[in-house]
Amino acid sequence: MSDEGSTPVKNEKLERILASFSGERSELIPILQRVQEEFGYLPEEVMKRIADFTRTPECTVFGVATFYAQFRLTPTGKKIIRVCRGTACHVRGSAKVLAEVEKRLGIRAGETTPDLEYTLETVACIGACALAPTMTIGGKTYGKMTTKKVAEVLGDYDRSAK
Numbered sequence: 001m002s003d004e005g006s007t008p009v010k011n012e013k014l015e016r017i018l019a020s021f022s023g024e025r026s027e028l029i030p031i032l033q034r035v036q037e038e039f040g041y042l043p044e045e046v047m048k049r050i051a052d053f054t055r056t057p058e059c060t061v062f063g064v065a066t067f068y069a070q071f072r073l074t075p076t077g078k079k080i081i082r083v084c085r086g087t088a089c090h091v092r093g094s095a096k097v098l099a100e101v102e103k104r105l106g107i108r109a110g111e112t113t114p115d116l117e118y119t120l121e122t123v124a125c126i127g128a129c130a131l132a133p134t135m136t137i138g139g140k141t142y143g144k145m146t147t148k149k150v151a152e153v154l155g156d157y158d159r160s161a162k
């Protein structure tokens with residue numbers, strides 16, 4: 001049976017989070033942050049429920065979520081790969097490193113693999129310029145990257161062969 005026009009579905013985890021807020025519109029950003037911490041991103045249904053809870057128009061909630069770069073509207077992979085594109089890394093060949101990671105994962109920067117294993121991002125500098133070019137996987141830093149080293153750190157994960 002269709003549930004068109006119904007109120008947003010209630011999710012136990014979400015309700016637990018909302019219970020720690022009073023429902024003021026001024027709490028919108030802290031609520032979105034808390035929810036993203038829990039869910040990894042902001043699912044559409046969840047944002048509708050947050051709009052309802054804070055008595056804020058849905059378009060305002062979606063507007064806030066899309067305005068701030070910290071918020072994600074799509075799920076992230078289990079591991080986040082960040083390839084540094086800062087100046088020091090750039091002059092030492094980070095474009096090639098990024099291209100190799102994209103080829104192996106079969107996605108572009110900003111995307112997540114369909115199996116939700118990896119999300120690929122670029123960053124401006126991770127503060128390890130002496131090791132340029134750098135990348136991180138799940139928070140672990142890898143320095144002096146080459147296309148060959150990308151193959152090593154990604155191991156068998158190779159979408160380019162499929």
Ligand code: FES
Pocket residue numbers: 084085086087088089090124125126127128129130132133134
């Ligand atoms: S520019 Fe890449 S670590 Fe600083």
